[in-house]
Amino acid sequence: IWARVCERLEGKVGRNNFVAWIDPLQFDSLSDGVLTFGVPSNFMGNWVDRYFRDSILQEVHAQTGQDVRRLAFNVQRPANVEARPKPRAAAPQPAQRPKPEPTVPAPAAQVAARADAGTRAPLSDQGAPLDERFTFDNFVVGKPNELAHAAARRVAAGGVVSFNPLFMYSTVGLGKTHLMHAIAWELRAKRPDLRVLYLSAEKFMYQFVQALRDKQMMNFKELFRSVDVLMVDDLQFIAGKDSTQEEFFHTFNALIDQRKQVILSADTAPGDIEGMSQRIVSRLQSGLVVDLHPTSYELRLGILQQKVEQFSPEFAGVTFDDGVLEFLAHRISSNVRELEGALTRLFAHGAFMDRVVDVPLAQECLRDVLRSSEKRVTIDEIQRTVADHFNIRLSDLLGPKRNRVYARPRQIAMYLSKVMTERSLPDIAKRFGGRDHTTIMHGVRRIEDLRQDDVQIEEDLTLLMRALGNR
Numbered sequence: 001i002w003a004r005v006c007e008r009l010e011g012k013v014g015r016n017n018f019v020a021w022i023d024p025l026q027f028d029s030l031s032d033g034v035l036t037f038g039v040p041s042n043f044m045g046n047w048v049d050r051y052f053r054d055s056i057l058q059e060v061h062a063q064t065g066q067d068v069r070r071l072a073f074n075v076q077r078p079a080n081v082e083a084r085p086k087p088r089a090a091a092p093q094p095a096q097r098p099k100p101e102p103t104v105p106a107p108a109a110q111v112a113a114r115a116d117a118g119t120r121a122p123l124s125d126q127g128a129p130l131d132e133r134f135t136f137d138n139f140v141v142g143k144p145n146e147l148a149h150a151a152a153r154r155v156a157a158g159g160v161v162s163f164n165p166l167f168m169y170s171t172v173g174l175g176k177t178h179l180m181h182a183i184a185w186e187l188r189a190k191r192p193d194l195r196v197l198y199l200s201a202e203k204f205m206y207q208f209v210q211a212l213r214d215k216q217m218m219n220f221k222e223l224f225r226s227v228d229v230l231m232v233d234d235l236q237f238i239a240g241k242d243s244t245q246e247e248f249f250h251t252f253n254a255l256i257d258q259r260k261q262v263i264l265s266a267d268t269a270p271g272d273i274e275g276m277s278q279r280i281v282s283r284l285q286s287g288l289v290v291d292l293h294p295t296s297y298e299l300r301l302g303i304l305q306q307k308v309e310q311f312s313p314e315f316a317g318v319t320f321d322d323g324v325l326e327f328l329a330h331r332i333s334s335n336v337r338e339l340e341g342a343l344t345r346l347f348a349h350g351a352f353m354d355r356v357v358d359v360p361l362a363q364e365c366l367r368d369v370l371r372s373s374e375k376r377v378t379i380d381e382i383q384r385t386v387a388d389h390f391n392i393r394l395s396d397l398l399g400p401k402r403n404r405v406y407a408r409p410r411q412i413a414m415y416l417s418k419v420m421t422e423r424s425l426p427d428i429a430k431r432f433g434g435r436d437h438t439t440i441m442h443g444v445r446r447i448e449d450l451r452q453d454d455v456q457i458e459e460d461l462t463l464l465m466r467a468l469g470n471r
């Protein structure tokens with residue numbers, strides 16, 4: 001019977017879900033309305049119960065006529081695996097907002113099309129799907145991104161067009177796409193009458209080329225000019241692509257002239273996009289240009305806390321020990337995407353190994369990520385790079401001057417020497433003009449403290465670490 005149920009389930013949940021979750025279940029028994037399976041881990045049982053219970057119960061009922069009340073799971077552990085250690089710290093409570101079930105496809109409608117859109121070209125094929133996690137609720141605001149966030153909120157309010165275009169830029173992984181999707185979600189909910197189109201510049205180009213080839217330029221123009229809100233992500237992609245740029249420029253102008261909202265993102269400021277025509281650049285600059293700064297330690301910690309809540313329901317039972325999130329926020333400062341990747345990996349490790357995630361586990365399973373952020377550098381290189389960065393002489397950096405212009409860079413250089421090399425404090429002290437090692441310790445602490453809420457220092461550190469890491 002279970003085999004027959006399986007057949008039906010496969011059709012219902014899709015091949016991938018079936019192979020990953022249903023197929024590994026070992027049917028054990030069905031009695032007293034309880035259907036029992038053997039599973040390789042708790043994690044797996046929880047997942048199946050959470051996401052596939054209803055489908056399973058329905059199918060069993062359809063095949064046997066029996067009413068099953070619940071599923072039960074026996075973890076079949078290989079004999080040599082030790083029991084789970086007692087968690088020392090409770091995990092943060094799971095988020096209240098449940099994740100949608102994986103069996104349900106992401107919302108199919110890509111755009112908020114009007115009910116009467118029948119007379120117009122359908123937009124849904126032209127846009128890109130919106131990620132349902134990328135909402136304002138899930139966006140953590142901190143000093144580095146507050147301006148971009150405020151601007152996005154304003155545009156998402158859907159009232160009068162106040163700045164047009166809104167142009168957001170930053171290096172990769174700092175939340176541009178997230179904010180654009182959030183705007184789209186919000187507009188969809190609040191202003192279903194507006195036609196909102198979100199797509200990447202790459203997709204824009206693809207459609208343009210296709211329209212050219214299929215002699216559908218009239219439709220193409222009509223389509224893009226009939227939207228109320230146009231969002232084009234990663235505009236740098238069409239830099240150097242002359243005819244696409246030209247078409248984009250016309251679309252863009254037409255929309256702005258009709259006072260339709262345009263929202264754009266790129267990896268640099270408009271003026272720095274190489275291969276972008278000057279005409280376009282100056283139009284891009286005519287609205288509001290905001291950038292997202294590298295994350296601060298505080299923001300990273302906030303994001304991690306939020307992501308733990310968000311991920312928890314998927315990884316029921318995984319707990320994080322004290323200090324793990326702080327450790328990650330300190331050690332992974334490149335971008336939010338890496339931070340998320342690290343966290344997901346830790347959740348998965350915790351779940352599969354059925355143990356509390358603590359700092360040693362994090363160190364071990366993120367070895368590659370952590371190593372790449374601590375490329376071998378010498379104290380010498382650090383000192384020269386810091387002096388360069390602050391535009392002071394190396395002799396002043398190492399010398400006795402106590403003026404803050406020299407003292408702060410000096411402390412930064414001490415801090416970097418401590419965190420980026422394996423040298424001991426007395427070793428470092430020797431290299432800083434034979435100072436006492438407590439002076440070094442003091443300097444390191446000072447920067448550690450400042451780093452928590454001084455955005456400027458955090459940015460200096462990010463730039464310096466990047467410069468040193470790139471050697």
Ligand code: ADP
Nearest residue numbers: 138139140172173174175176177178303336337
């Ligand atoms: P970008 O488009 O700038 O390269 P993304 O918007 O794709 O960056 O962000 C990368 C990942 O980091 C996404 O999963 C996003 O949800 C997450 N992220 C970035 N900034 C934040 C934030 N402030 N709060 C929560 N998640 C964030």
Ligand code: MG
Nearest residue numbers: 176177178233
């Ligand atoms: Mg992006």
